[in-house]
Amino acid sequence: MELDCDVLVVGAGCGGVAAAQSAARLGQTVILTDSTDWIGGQLTAQAVPPDEHPWVEHTGVTATYRQMRDAVREAYRRNRPLTPAALAAAHLNPGEAWVSNLAAEPTVVHEVLRDMLQPWLSIGQVRLLTRHEPISAEVTFDRVDAVTFTDTREGATVRITARYVLDATEEGDLLPLTGCEHVLGAESTAETGELHALAGPADPHDQQAITWCVALELRPGEDHTIDRPKEYDFWKSYRAAHWPGPQLGWVTEEPETGKPLQRPLFGAPGERDLWTFRRIRYGQHVNPPVPDITLVNWPQIDYWLTPITGVSAPERAAGLERARQLTLSFVHWLQTEAPRPDGGAGYPMLRPNGDVLGTTDGLAAVPYIREARRIRAEFTVLEQHVGVEARPGATSAETFADSVGVGCYRIDLHPSTSGRGYLDIATYPFQVPLGALVPVRLENLVAAGKSLGVTHITNGCYRLHPVEWNVGEAAGALAAFSIKRGVPPRAVRSKPELCAEFQATLADLGVQMHWPDDIRVQTR
Incomplete structure (x- = not known):
């Protein structure tokens, strides 16, 4: 089967759902694929309640991420016989978890995400293909022409052509298929200058648990x-x-x-x-x-x-x-x-209990994967841009003129496959630079999730639910903006007038690009 669209979003996790929405809101046709039955990634198929910063209820997330959170709470108020106290709670936490302000059943979150996409699904502007795994890509010079998928239900193949291709997969699956320059595992301090990078050579097999x-x-x-x-x-x-x-x-x-x-x-x-x-x-x-x-x-x-x-x-x-x-x-x-x-x-x-996960054995449908392949980007976020210890004398994270969003979480690296234990260190609330979404060579591939230009170290604070959502939302908008203006993403970043115009587009979508001055350090 052959399909065509303006924007192909591969991976329907947090970043993929947000990317599909923003591209559709800006008038583009979208095909959204995922290798699982569900959309939502970390929030649903991987069954991880959102890890968020302390200010999430009033700042530091995009408008659509907040819409998702509000809709989850409303779904409980509407569909469950809640007590009067629970009904009255402005910031209802269905699980009353202490690590998350919104710990909810993945089945509920999945329904909310489907509802958020439904206006575009119903008119055919967004087409959703679940159980589709990318198996190959066609590239001419520096452009991705098409991606071919296997339909794991039927065994058939689907070839999809698109003007822009977004990698929102959990492991950066498109990067090796397209020949996109990328990094995997842990870099060395000699390469990045990061305080907590490997003292010895880089190790692609040094990955988080x-x-x-x-x-x-x-x-x-x-x-x-x-x-x-x-x-x-x-x-x-x-x-x-x-x-x-x-x-x-x-x-x-x-x-x-x-x-x-x-x-x-x-x-x-x-x-x-x-x-x-x-x-x-x-x-x-x-x-x-x-x-x-x-x-x-x-x-x-x-x-x-x-x-x-x-x-x-x-x-x-x-x-x-x-x-x-x-x-x-x-x-x-x-x-x-x-x-x-x-x-x-x-x-x-x-x-x-598999009922709340959509499985029969009580285990999540797929594992929670913290670390992806990462593009060699126009700009790579390093520890010295966001880490408190790595920024002596500073009082905030690095400011990026090309900011396309914000995020905040500690650099939280789980024990690694090389035998290292936790790395958990403070960060300043940070921005998402546009340059981290743009590969150094390919013209129409955009990172829309954990495959953005970060390091093994900074992945530890950019991988969380609201940041991944923000990255995807910015990526979908970037593809739509590039189509509308007839320029590649790197030109949007390099030309101040285009960058400002794109940032105005993001602002209209409800994307926050700067932190309030009174918010400083992410602690436990």
Whole structure:
């Protein structure tokens, strides 16, 4: 089958959904693809409640991201028998999680995202193709002419031509297919000058851990013990050299200091325990009450034994299966052997719940992948642009004249496949430079997610939900603007009058490009 559009958006995660919306709002036809059944990426198929900065309720996100958050809350008010207190809460948090102001069931978020796209889907301006994996690309000189996909349901191939192609995939899948110059893994400090980059040579296989999340429902008095996973014995005995205890255990690592950290599963009211960490359903919000559900994205299920990006297909498949086995093993350990404060062992009342994830086994449809291939960009964001420690004497992040958005999160790198532990350091609230979306050579490929021009280090603060959304929204608008003005994206950046015009377009879309002066440092 052959299809054509103005803007092809490959990957329907946070960045892809936002890119499709902005390109459509600016009058372009869009084809949006994803390799899974769902749209939403981190928010849905990967089942990760949004990691956001402390000011999210009043500043620091785009208008459409705020619209999504408001719509999730409204969906709960409209469709659930909430208590009067929950109904009245201006900033309703469906899960009452302490790591996120909006911890919600992925099924609800997915419905909201579909509703946001529906006005354009209904008139055919946006066409959504799920279960489509990119397998090849056609490039003439410095332009991508077409991308071919496999329809994993039917086995057929689809060739799509487009004026602009946006990479919003979770791992930068288009970069090797198009021959786009890119980076994978960890750079060296000799290359980037970053304070916390590798002291030795760059290592493409030094990648952050992935996490295969699972939803657990609390059903006291019941036994929901799963079968003993085939790799349970391995994970029961495994302990990494950089980790303070067994992988299947309560002791983890404090990200900021590297010191041992132990949180209770169920703590006293107000205590930062594991159960409320990423709880996505707080049963007491509902009348009559229903069982709590928490989303397990805890350090115990970070898989760091092998990289899964940029390796052979068999190595990738083996790594993904081991990540699933780790999660299943942790669930089985929780249910059967986890030490309890009363001296007993195990919590068999914890039931894997796939209903809220759209799966049958309670595990997310796909793993949470923190790090992608990254374009060699017109401009690369370095630690010294955003990190507090790397900017001695500064009081803010680097200011970019070509800003196309804002973000804020600590540089939060999970343990890596090379055996390094956490790196978690403070940043200033930062901007998203247009130059980070534009490859050094290809004229019509734009980064619309985690594949933008950042480093292994700065990926740690640019990879989070609202920043990925902002990057995608700016990328979709950039493609539409470039089509309208008849100029390539690098010209939009290099010509001040065009850049200013594009920034005005973004402002009209509700994209914030500057932080208020009174907001300074991202802390825990």
